[in-house]
Amino acid sequence: MRAILLATAAAMGLAGCTTVSSEARNTPRAASAPVSDEDARVADLVARMSLERKVAQLIQPQIGSFTAEDMERYRFGSYLNGGNRGPYGDEFAPASEWLRHADEMHVASVQPMEGDEPVIPTMWGTDAVHGHTNVVRATIFPHNVGLGATRDADLIRRIGEATAVEIEVTGIDWNFSPTVAVAQDDRWGRTYESYSEDPAIVAPLGAALVEGLQGRKGEADRLGAGHVIATAKHFFGDGGTDQGVDQGEVTGDIEALKAIHAAPYPAAIAAGVESVMASFNSINGRKMHGNKELLTDVLRGELGFDGLVVGDWNGHGQVAGCTNTDCPQSLLAGLDIYMVPDEWKGLHDTLVRQVRDGTIPMTVLDEAVSRVLRVKMRAGLLDEFVKPSDRPNAGEYELLGSREHRAIAREAVAKSQVLLKNDGVLPLAEGANILVAGSAADSIAQASGGWTLTWQGGLELDNNEHFPGATSIWKGLKDAAEAGGGSAVLSADGSYTDKPDVAVVVFGEEPYAEFAGDRKDLAFRDEEGLGLLRKFEAEGVPTVAVFLSGRPMWVNRELNAADAFVASWLPGSEGAGVADVLTGAVPATGKLGFSWPATCDYGPLNGPEGALFMVGYGRALTDTSPLRRLDENCDALLAHEGAEWFVNGRFADGVIATAGSTDLPDLRGSAAGVTAIGIDRNAQEDSREIAFAPGASLTIAQEGAGSGAYRIVYRVKRRPTQPVSLTVGDVTVDLTHPFSVAAEKDWREMVITGQCAAGLGDSLTFTSQGAFSFDIATITREEVAEGTDCSF
Numbered sequence: 019m020r021a022i023l024l025a026t027a028a029a030m031g032l033a034g035c036t037t038v039s040s041e042a043r044n045t046p047r048a049a050s051a052p053v054s055d056e057d058a059r060v061a062d063l064v065a066r067m068s069l070e071r072k073v074a075q076l077i078q079p080q081i082g083s084f085t086a087e088d089m090e091r092y093r094f095g096s097y098l099n100g101g102n103r104g105p106y107g108d109e110f111a112p113a114s115e116w117l118r119h120a121d122e123m124h125v126a127s128v129q130p131m132e133g134d135e136p137v138i139p140t141m142w143g144t145d146a147v148h149g150h151t152n153v154v155r156a157t158i159f160p161h162n163v164g165l166g167a168t169r170d171a172d173l174i175r176r177i178g179e180a181t182a183v184e185i186e187v188t189g190i191d192w193n194f195s196p197t198v199a200v201a202q203d204d205r206w207g208r209t210y211e212s213y214s215e216d217p218a219i220v221a222p223l224g225a226a227l228v229e230g231l232q233g234r235k236g237e238a239d240r241l242g243a244g245h246v247i248a249t250a251k252h253f254f255g256d257g258g259t260d261q262g263v264d265q266g267e268v269t270g271d272i273e274a275l276k277a278i279h280a281a282p283y284p285a286a287i288a289a290g291v292e293s294v295m296a297s298f299n300s301i302n303g304r305k306m307h308g309n310k311e312l313l314t315d316v317l318r319g320e321l322g323f324d325g326l327v328v329g330d331w332n333g334h335g336q337v338a339g340c341t342n343t344d345c346p347q348s349l350l351a352g353l354d355i356y357m358v359p360d361e362w363k364g365l366h367d368t369l370v371r372q373v374r375d376g377t378i379p380m381t382v383l384d385e386a387v388s389r390v391l392r393v394k395m396r397a398g399l400l401d402e403f404v405k406p407s408d409r410p411n412a413g414e415y416e417l418l419g420s421r422e423h424r425a426i427a428r429e430a431v432a433k434s435q436v437l438l439k440n441d442g443v444l445p446l447a448e449g450a451n452i453l454v455a456g457s458a459a460d461s462i463a464q465a466s467g468g469w470t471l472t473w474q475g476g477l478e479l480d481n482n483e484h485f486p487g488a489t490s491i492w493k494g495l496k497d498a499a500e501a502g503g504g505s506a507v508l509s510a511d512g513s514y515t516d517k518p519d520v521a522v523v524v525f526g527e528e529p530y531a532e533f534a535g536d537r538k539d540l541a542f543r544d545e546e547g548l549g550l551l552r553k554f555e556a557e558g559v560p561t562v563a564v565f566l567s568g569r570p571m572w573v574n575r576e577l578n579a580a581d582a583f584v585a586s587w588l589p590g591s592e593g594a595g596v597a598d599v600l601t602g603a604v605p606a607t608g609k610l611g612f613s614w615p616a617t618c619d620y621g622p623l624n625g626p627e628g629a630l631f632m633v634g635y636g637r638a639l640t641d642t643s644p645l646r647r648l649d650e651n652c653d654a655l656l657a658h659e660g661a662e663w664f665v666n667g668r669f670a671d672g673v674i675a676t677a678g679s680t681d682l683p684d685l686r687g688s689a690a691g692v693t694a695i696g697i698d699r700n701a702q703e704d705s706r707e708i709a710f711a712p713g714a715s716l717t718i719a720q721e722g723a724g725s726g727a728y729r730i731v732y733r734v735k736r737r738p739t740q741p742v743s744l745t746v747g748d749v750t751v752d753l754t755h756p757f758s759v760a761a762e763k764d765w766r767e768m769v770i771t772g773q774c775a776a777g778l779g780d781s782l783t784f785t786s787q788g789a790f791s792f793d794i795a796t797i798t799r800e801e802v803a804e805g806t807d808c809s810f
C-alpha cells in the first residue's frame with residue numbers, strides 16, 4: 019500500500035493538492051526524527067497527541083455508524099466495513115464507491131490540527147477472508163477448508179498477493195485474515211475458515227498467506243505496493259470450544275491448549291504479521307479479550323509479537339464486568355484496538371474518563387497508541403499522506419477479478435478437490451454427454467459460502483448476476499464437455515429426454531457464517547442430492563457426487579449411492595477448477611485436512627479414531643478400488659431437531675401459530691386479519707407469505723421449554739409504512755427499521771439473542787400497525803454465546 023516516494027512527489031508537483039506530506043502538516047520535529055528510528059519517531063508523535071486523539075487511535079467503528087465529520091472531529095485510528103456493510107449504505111456498491119469512501123475518510127482524518135498536535139491518517143480494515151469478497155466482481159478463492167487440502171504454501175502465498183492487490187484497488191489498508199484457527203470439532207460454524215484440524219498443516223499455510231498479503235520480510239516492497247496489513251486471528255482457542263460452539267468456552271491444560279491452538283502463531287509472527295485479532299472465546303472461564311496472561315504475557319512475551327492486537331466485534335463487551343461502552347479491562351490486558359462497530363462514542367468517552375481518573379495508566383494508553391502508530395509507520399501511512407485513490411493499484415478496476423487472479427483461484431479449486439470414491443466413472447470420458455443436476459450446480463453463492471458479498475452469504479444472493487465474471491460449476495463443466503467434443507445439459511431436478519452417459523450431482527450445505535453455522539451433529543440432512551443420486555442409480559445412469567460443504571459431514575447414504583464422490587468444499591467463483599479434476603485435465607491431488615466422520619452422531623469429530631477417512635486421505639483419479647458399503651443408520655436423522663420451529667414448510671412438534679384465538683396449522687390459513695400462504699423458496703411451499711391487516715398480530719409459540727436464540731430467514735418485499743414489531747417473550751423489538759433496510763432485497767436472516775430480547779421466552783408475536791406483508795422461510799433456535807448481538 020505504501021506509495022513510492024518519488025512517484026508521490028511527482029504527483030504532488032503535477033496535481034498539487036492530492037497529497038500532503040507529513041512534514042508540511044507536522045512540526046519540524048516529526049520531519050527531523052530519523053525515519054529509521056521507529057521508536058523515536060513514534061514516541062515523538064505520541065508525546066504531542068491529546069488524550070482524546072490517543073484514545074481515538076484505539077477506537078474502530080464500522081462504516082455507516084459515523085460520518086466524515088465524526089472522523090474529522092474524533093480522528094479514529096481505524097474503521098472497518100464488517101460483513102454486512104458497504105460504503106454509503108450499499109452492500110453491493112461498485113468498487114469506485116469503496117474507493118471514494120476511503121478517500122473521503124482519509125481526507126477527513128488528515129485535516130490540519132490545532133497547535134503542535136500531529137496528524138495521523140486513519141486506516142480501513144476489511145474481511146477479505148477468501149478474496150476481497152465484500153466487493154462485487156472480486157475473485158472468490160476457496161475458503162480455507164479447501165485450501166488446507168492443497169497443502170500448497172506457494173499457492174496460498176500467491177492467493178495472498180492477488181487478494182492484497184484487489185484490496186488496494188478499493189483503497190483499503192488492512193485485512194482481517196488469515197484465520198489460523200485449528201478447528202477441533204467440525205460442528206463449529208467456522209470450521210471452513212480453518213485450514214485443518216492439525217496445527218502442523220495450519221501453521222505454514224497461515225504464514226504463507228501473511229507473506230502474500232504483506233510481502234516477505236526483508237523485501238523492499240513489504241507493506242508497499244501490492245501489499246496490505248494482515249491479521250492472524252483469532253488469538254487463541256477459537257477452534258477449540260466445547261462442542262464446537264462459536265465464541266464458547268475452551269477448557270483444558272493451558273500448555274496442551276497452546277500446543278494446538280496457539281501453534282500457528284509463531285509461524286505467522288515469524289512471517290512478520292503486523293496484527294493479531296483477539297478471540298471471542300474464553301479459556302478456562304476467562305474471555306480472551308480480558309486475559310492479560312495470554313494476550314500480553316504469552317503473545318508478546320513468549321511469542322515475541324510486536325505488532326498491534328485488535329479486538330473482535332464488541333468482543334470486549336463480553337469480558338466479565340464489561341459492556342460495549344465500558345471496558346478498561348481489555349486495554350489493561352493488552353488489547354490495542356477496540357472493534358466497537360456502533361457504540362464508539364460511549365466507549366471513547368469512557369476510556370478518556372478512565373485515563374483521567376487513573377483507572378488506566380497513561381503509560382498503558384501510550385503503549386497501545388505506539389503499537390498502532392508503529393504499524394501505520396511500517397505500512398508507510400505516516401510518510402506521506404497519500405489519498406487512497408493515489409496509491410498503487412487504486413482505481414485499477416480491471417484488477418478486481420482479473421484473468422490472472424481468477425487463474426490462481428481456478429488452480430486452487432482444482433488442487434483442493436478431494437476424491438473420496440471412484441468406481442471408475444472418473445475421469446469423465448471425453449465426448450461424454452453429461453447431465454448436471456442439483457440446485458447447487460449453477461449457484462455461485464452456494465459454492466462460495468459465507469463471507470461472500472454479505473456476512474452470511476448465499477441466502478440473499480441466489481442469482482448469479484451478483485457475480486459478474488464468475489464461473490459456476492455447471493458452466494465450467496459445460497465448457498469442458500464442449501471443448502472435449504461432448505455435451506452437457508443443466509437439469510436441476512435431474513429430468514431428461516435423452517439418457518445421459520453420466521450425471522454429475524452437485525449438492526451440499528447452504529451458506530452460513532460464524533454461530534449461524536453451528537450444528538448439533540454432523541448428519542447431512544438435505545435429501546435433494548441423495549434423491550437425485552438414487553434416481554440415477556435406479557435408471558442406470560452412472561453418477562459423480564460433488565459435495566459442497568464447509569466441513570466434512572456424515573454422507574454415508576450419498577457415498578453409497580454415488581459411483582464417484584468429490585469433497586469440493588466451498589470453491590468460490592472459479593467453478594471450472596472442479597471440471598479440471600473431473601475431466602482429468604488436472605490430476606486429483608487434494609488431501610483431507612480434516613478427518614471425515616464415520617458415524618452421524620457426535621463422534622468421531624476429530625482425529626483418526628474411527629474416522630471413515632483420515633487426515634491425508636484423497637484418491638488419485640487412477641485409484642478405483644471399491645469403497646465398502648457404508649452403514650446408513652443414523653438416529654440423529656430420525657430424532658426431531660427440537661431446535662427447529664419451522665423448517666421445510668412444517669412446524670416441529672409442539673410449535674403452534676395463532677391469530678386471534680385461531681390456530682394456523684403449519685403456519686397456513688387466515689384468521690383475525692392475518693393471512694399465511696405457502697410460497698416456494700427452495701422447494702414447493704417450503705415458505706410462507708404472511709399478510710397483516712392494520713393492527714393484526716401473529717403469534718408463534720412452542721409449548722414447553724425451549725432455549726436459545728431465534729434465527730429467522732425472512733424476506734420483505736415492500737418497506738413497511740407503519741410500525742412493525744416483534745414481541746419475544748415479554749420484550750418488544752421494533753422491526754420497522756430493519757424491515758425497511760431489508761425491503762426489496764432477497765432472503766436474509768435475523769438472529770434474536772438475549773442482547774435485544776432478554777429472557778428470549780418461548781413465543782414470537784409479529785404485530786403490524788398498517789397493512790403489510792413479509793415472508794418467512796425458517797425459524798430455528800440455537801445456542802449462542804452470551805453477549806452475541808442481535809442482527810437483522
Ligand code: BGC
Nearest residue numbers: 098100101145194251330331
Ligand atoms: C468475526 C471476525 C471479523 C469481524 C469483523 C467478527 O464477528 O469474528 O472474524 O473479522 O467480525 O467483521
Ligand code: BGC
Nearest residue numbers: 100101102103331473807809
Ligand atoms: C457483521 C459482521 C460481524 C457480525 C458479528 C455482522 O453484522 O457484518 O462483520 O462479524 O455481525 O456478529
